[in-house]
Amino acid sequence: MSDSQPKKEIPPAEKALLIELISSLQEKDSLRQLKKLHQEGYDTEELLTYCMEGVRRVGVGFEKGEYYISALIMAGEIMRQSAEYLNSFLPTVRSAKELGHILLGTIKGDIHDLGKNILKDMLICNGFKVTDLGVDVPPQTFVEKALELEPDFVAISCLLTNCLGNLAEAVEMVRKAKPQAKDLIIVGGNCLDELINDHVKADRWFTDAALAVQFCKDALESKKG
Numbered sequence: 001m002s003d004s005q006p007k008k009e010i011p012p013a014e015k016a017l018l019i020e021l022i023s024s025l026q027e028k029d030s031l032r033q034l035k036k037l038h039q040e041g042y043d044t045e046e047l048l049t050y051c052m053e054g055v056r057r058v059g060v061g062f063e064k065g066e067y068y069i070s071a072l073i074m075a076g077e078i079m080r081q082s083a084e085y086l087n088s089f090l091p092t093v094r095s096a097k098e099l100g101h102i103l104l105g106t107i108k109g110d111i112h113d114l115g116k117n118i119l120k121d122m123l124i125c126n127g128f129k130v131t132d133l134g135v136d137v138p139p140q141t142f143v144e145k146a147l148e149l150e151p152d153f154v155a156i157s158c159l160l161t162n163c164l165g166n167l168a169e170a171v172e173m174v175r176k177a178k179p180q181a182k183d184l185i186i187v188g189g190n191c192l193d194e195l196i197n198d199h200v201k202a203d204r205w206f207t208d209a210a211l212a213v214q215f216c217k218d219a220l221e222s223k224k225g
């Protein structure tokens with residue numbers, strides 16, 4: 001669907017069914033429902049948020065002891081396939097020159113990468129160059145690569161509360177290495193909020209990749225303009 005068209009509202013029952021199929025780990029049926037809704041013209045990014053809600057519910061079930069780790073693995077697989085399908089429909093900006101360069105990775109101790117990869121795809125679709133360091137990245141590696149590659153932003157993903165110490169350390173080390181840079185370090189992942197970022201001290205935090213992409217575009221304009 002193009003940006004100029006108004007968004008078609010997803011019928012509540014259809015949206016609830018998608019979330020329910022994902023949260024009950026019905027891989028084939030959830031992907032069938034997702035594709036059906038997308039082919040009916042419902043918004044790509046909105047559908048992505050419902051997929052995330054489905055896997056979030058699996059996480060809650062895991063926390064309550066209703067699900068085992070195998071459910072997280074299954075939820076991750078459904079999320080991966082859903083994101084892969086939806087990402088191929090993200091509107092792509094074609095420009096001769098890269099808009100900016102982002103150094104990206106998931107913090108040491110954390111191997112969650114689906115959110116990071118969604119951010120990466122969205123950035124690339126919006127004309128950014130992305131250097132992806134992968135998962136379980138030590139703070140020192142972010143520093144070394146930031147000094148070597150001189151990116152416009154250093155973006156770090158963290159989903160695990162017990163990795164927040166590593167995240168804060170990475171932010172502090174990158175800032176020390178590049179003290180002049182403004183709006184350099186952005187962090188993201190569902191375990192973050194304003195209070196937590198008071199401790200982590202990143203320039204910005206996000207739980208929504210689309211908002212982070214918009215921030216990078218705006219911040220680059222004011223940095224370069």
Ligand code: B12
Pocket residue numbers: 052055056057058059060062063069072073075076077079109110111112113114115116118119155156157158159160161162186187188189190191205206207208209210212
């Ligand atoms: C799938 C999943 C897994 C999969 C991951 C597969 C993969 N390749 O990533 C596997 C099975 C490996 C896994 C393992 C574990 N997991 Co897990 N996992 C999940 C689950 C169900 C979904 C995560 C996900 O992919 N969501 C969908 C993506 C798209 O959402 P997202 O990551 O939030 O990303 C969005 C935004 O946050 C943002 N974003 C993300 N990163 C970044 C970075 C930047 C820079 C920016 C700007 C934005 C941004 O953009 C994305 C799109 O908008 C969550 C539940 C949940 N509530 O999220 C638990 C969850 C994250 N896992 C949890 C746990 C505890 C674990 C384990 C410790 C379990 C265990 N006992 O072994 C291990 C840890 C392994 C490790 N060392 O990392 C907990 C974490 C609790 C906490 N706060 O610490 C959660 C919340 C489940 C729960 N409720 O208990 N997990």
